[in-house]
Amino acid sequence: MSEDRLDVRKTYKLLINGAFPRSESGRSYEVTSAKGEFLANVAQGSRKDVRDAVVAARGAQSKWWSQSAYNRGQVIYRLAEMAESRRDELADHVRLAEGLSSKKAQASVSRAVDRVVWYAGWTDKIAQILGSSNPVAGPFFNFSVPVASGVVGVLCEQESSLEAFVNAVLAPIAVGNTVVAVASEKRPTPAVLLGEMTATADFPAGLLNVVTGFTGEVAPTLASHEDVDGIDLGGVDEEFADELAQLAAGSIKRVLRPGPNEDASLRRLRAFVETSTVWHTIGQ
Amino acid sequence: MPVIENESQLRALLGGLSGVDAVGAEARAAKLATRSLKKSTKLAALDLAISMVDLTTLEGADTPGRVTSLCAKAMHPDPSDPSVPSVAAVCVYPDLVAHARSVLGASPVKVASVATAFPSGRASLNVKLMDVREAVSAGADEIDMVIDRGAFLSGRVGQVFDEVVAVKEACGRAHLKVILETGELATYDNARRASWIAMLGGADFIKTSTGKVGVNATLPAALVMLEAVRDFAETTGVVVGVKVAGGIRNTKDALRYLVVINETAGSRWLSPDLFRFGASSLLNDLLMQRLKQRRGVYVRPDEFSGD
């Protein structure tokens, strides 16, 4: 950054339904770098922002799901392209947020981008891995296919600002869900930036919604929201996760409680997938 | 009753019929086949089945002598027990109709004759009609014609219909049974369409098979035909009978058909006026079962005459 010029600072806002509003509550909170220096006043999302995000995610879900798996892969891959082309910016954010060296921040971005690519490739494979043709004892054609659970809430990990976000958020997206993500409370800016990139990556509005703010404040709303089909409790401690899991039971949500720093895996992809089995008669 | 004026009208009518899901039809028939008829139901069913038999001989080796004994059996299936009903009819080739007629005399047993170049139906319409007229004039009460399966399968449904109409006319007062040969029609959809063609053409009965091909009467084919006569009666008010023929050799099979009638078309069809079994060896099995029910012990086949 040039030192003889006053830089133009960015406002970190929410991502809801493809738009970047401030919190409807008008609140923001101060986010600092790992070293404690002021970074930004980030929008402090409210329960109503969560509600709006869920509505947006629900609205986008059938559209996202009805796109071909090939197309969904292209959209996700496009995000990798965007992230790669703005990798320095991302690395800068990660460096400040996590207090890493430039080199380590760059490496983290590389892993994150590669992870996006990995997910992009899953969209049109998952049905072949999780689906099956079932040899029932009768004149029926019977097949099982994985179907997205619907709307998934993701409480993102607190320490890893970008990599964990990518891991947690793109898994449900790759298999056809739409997502309401609550970014790391103290390190939200890389997630916000990646969210901004989705706007130029052909992500349909509402596919990924990112709420920043206090996890403890908004998580119960997300966990108890009856129109949310599944929730990833990766970003909260055990005790809080227990509490949220109880709330999630109210509408029989699918609950994922990943281990600390749990990597991308088939388990993540399976977590928010339903198996739909179709029978059809076979006869002349 | 809709009047069929041309083939396209017929085609449209057939196209409006519901399809048959083969799996569902077979599953339904199989489920009905698990019904268990006991005690008085079984006794009544046995007598009913006997009264529905068209006792049949359709062999190249048929002779007047064989027909004579068949007729005797038809009138008194079990001479030792007058409570056994007579069968519905004897079924013979046209050239033996006159002989059968003379043996049966005033008996209520009808004479049925296959005609129309049975069993293949491969002859000109004139020959077929001549076949019918000769059988009728020799005293046949009932004519079992075959449809032209070749015409049906090549889409000439109008021709099939016209032949039924022509044969019906040639029958005069004789009842017409139209054999669909469902084994050759291959699909239940075809069986349903052919049933409607026959009924629209004036059939008094629709009949599954000649008994001369690989696949004869089956329970699901009969189910589909019973649905057809039920629906036809509801739509037109005309009540058409059903005859199953070929491969029905034992009581268990026969009783299954009665159950399918009862639970598909309804009890109205539980009468020789509206349902027949084209069979020969079935009769003795029915008689054996009947005797077993009365004596309480299994009986020898030699209790009854061979034919």
Added chain:
Amino acid sequence: MSGDLTNSSLGAMAYDPAPESAAIARLKPDYGLFINGEFSDPSSHEAFASLNPANEEPLANVAQASAADVDRAVYAARRAYDNVWSKTTGAERSKYLFRIARLIQERSRELAVVETLDNGKPIRESRDVDIPLAAAHFFYYAGWADKLDHAGFGPDPKPLGVAGQIIPWNFPLLMAAWKLAPALAAGNTCVLKPAETTPLSALILAEILQQAELPEGVVNIITGDGSTGAALVDHPGVDKIAFTGSTEVGRLIQQRVASSHKHLTLELGGKGANIVFEDAPIDEMIEGIIDGIFFNQGHVCCAGSRLLVQESVADEVLRRLIRRVDQLRVGDPLDKNTDVGAINSAAQLARIEELTAYGEEEGATRYTSSCALPDKGYWFAPTVFADVSQSHRIAREEIFGPVLSVLTFRTPDEAVAKANNTNYGLACGVWSEKGSRTLWVAERLRAGVIWANTYNRFDPTSPFGGVRESGFGREGGRHGLEAYLNV
């Protein structure tokens, strides 16, 4: 249309009774708890009678397991897991399961009669569906036990440990098989709690496990009421809870295990839509609607309890349907010709009566079969409600009885929207002769199982389970293993 069902010409050939003999059941007067390979008295020495719902007569006394008994059972399962089952090879586990399958087949007639006596379902169904499918389930999963490496969960997937399994009363033995077979194949040990009103076939199964010489403690079967189930759910020694039952109870269970390490699968309620397009194969479709709602007295979580029929054929379908409903043979479950048996319990009957009363209050048109009902026992005549709206309780709530709600639609879009307008998502049916539309609809239905031109079909190779508030996890097929593996 009028509600008169009596103008049917069908069914005049009345069938004489053809009852299966109740003596075939060979029931003992009392059954203890099956723990650690043997039957024992419950700590409380309390017992309750299991009734025959067809005549309200007691069939046998079964033990009421207390929390202490649950503890004993879980301990036995844990010890069996640690000392025996986790050291038993897949190939050996496989052979035990094959043995169990064969033994079920050998005792199938007895089991069918027991099931019909205890549950009230027609003997034709227990004989032709429940028991053969239970055996088939063990056969299927037997083959998986030594092939888990190939199940798609990575190399050498590990079992969870001790599985607590709670099953409902609608398919007692079959649900036991659905739970036990995959759990054992995957290498878990089990504590199974059958439903309070239908414990007997599971206790016969316990005898079968003894005959199979399954190592003691690998499967423990404890009878009791809801408190027994709750003790099992709460027991800290259990690694996995598998529950089949109502959404209401499923929700409670999910809440109770939320703050534990326990794995959970739930197979809950449903309000299945059976969608009929105007080009459906009409006769088979009518049978499918009948199977969809009257199979097992409608005590089926995946029952096709909402009929969605295209308006253009609604009158015709309703006319044929009502004719067919009137033909159903309702009565003695042991009679081989019975189509619809007894309602399983007084409580369930009360629930059905309550909801159907709402149906009438809300203005739906009620058709009830004119069949005669026995004097004793719990009975409900097959019933169809026409003119039902989406907002009616009978269109939204699971009745779990022989009651069908008929709604109409105009376009495929509307059919899908109405079918999905529920918090449940277990099963749906689609009836059409047009393959492309069937698949279009199937793709859009939010349901775990979709039957096209058929209904209520089950097979051990076919995954079964719901979405949304119908639960999560699958039973059957390769997918069914996931519920019992730590993957």
